[in-house]
Amino acid sequence: MKLKTIALAIVVAGLGLGAVSAADNPAGAAREALMKKIGGSMGALVGIAKGEKPYDEAVVKTSFATISESIKAFPDQFPAGSDAGTEASPKIWENMDDFKAKAAKLGADADAQLAQLPADQAAVGAAVGMLGKDCGDCHQSYRIKK
Numbered sequence: 128m129k130l131k132t133i134a135l136a137i138v139v140a141g142l143g144l145g146a147v148s149a150a151d152n153p154a155g156a157a158r159e160a161l162m163k164k165i166g167g168s169m170g171a172l173v174g175i176a177k178g179e180k181p182y183d184e185a186v187v188k189t190s191f192a193t194i195s196e197s198i199k200a201f202p203d204q205f206p207a208g209s210d211a212g213t214e215a216s217p218k219i220w221e222n223m224d225d226f227k228a229k230a231a232k233l234g235a236d237a238d239a240q241l242a243q244l245p246a247d248q249a250a251v252g253a254a255v256g257m258l259g260k261d262c263g264d265c266h267q268s269y270r271i272k273k
């Protein structure tokens with residue numbers, strides 16, 4: 128690695144920005160973008176659950192729809208060897224069926240919320256608690272914090 132590249136990597140790491148660039152690792156960049164969308168949607172739901180934002184049916188619906196769509200596309204973004212420079216654990220490729228099952232669980236839970244939309248702040252809170260378990264369950268096994 129050239130010195131300039133190393134210096135840049137250190138700066139990027141210091142900023143807390145993802146070190147993955149679309150040119151180096153398109154799959155890594157694609158799945159991080161999907162997870163960012165999921166994170167943003169959860170953030171909107173948490174805001175409502177905590178009462179920081181008013182209950183808004185359209186926001187609730189869009190959030191669960193975004194989570195559902197994004198997590199369904201997520202497992203397709205893991206070609207062999209694309210873990211480098213990302214937070215994806217090599218264990219994903221060793222346990223692909225389990226990894227896909229964890230993604231499918233979140234997809235099914237988000238779809239269940241869409242089928243019967245949480246109708247008030249408390250119901251959004253309950254849904255956030257349930258989906259949050261799915262996030263934690265997968266992250267614990269398959270996401271490496273960098």
Ligand code: HEC
Nearest residue numbers: 159162165166169213214215229230233261262265269270
């Ligand atoms: C099936 C497994 C799985 C599930 C379920 C899952 N994640 Fe992730 N998540 C990952 C993996 C793997 C990464 C690291 C991806 C990478 O760096 O290539 C990640 C990364 C992230 C990131 C960081 C994205 C970035 O900027 O690099 C956020 C935010 C995130 N997840 C939020 C969530 C939330 C919120 C949920 C639940 C609603 C969730 N995830 C559910 C596997 C999962």
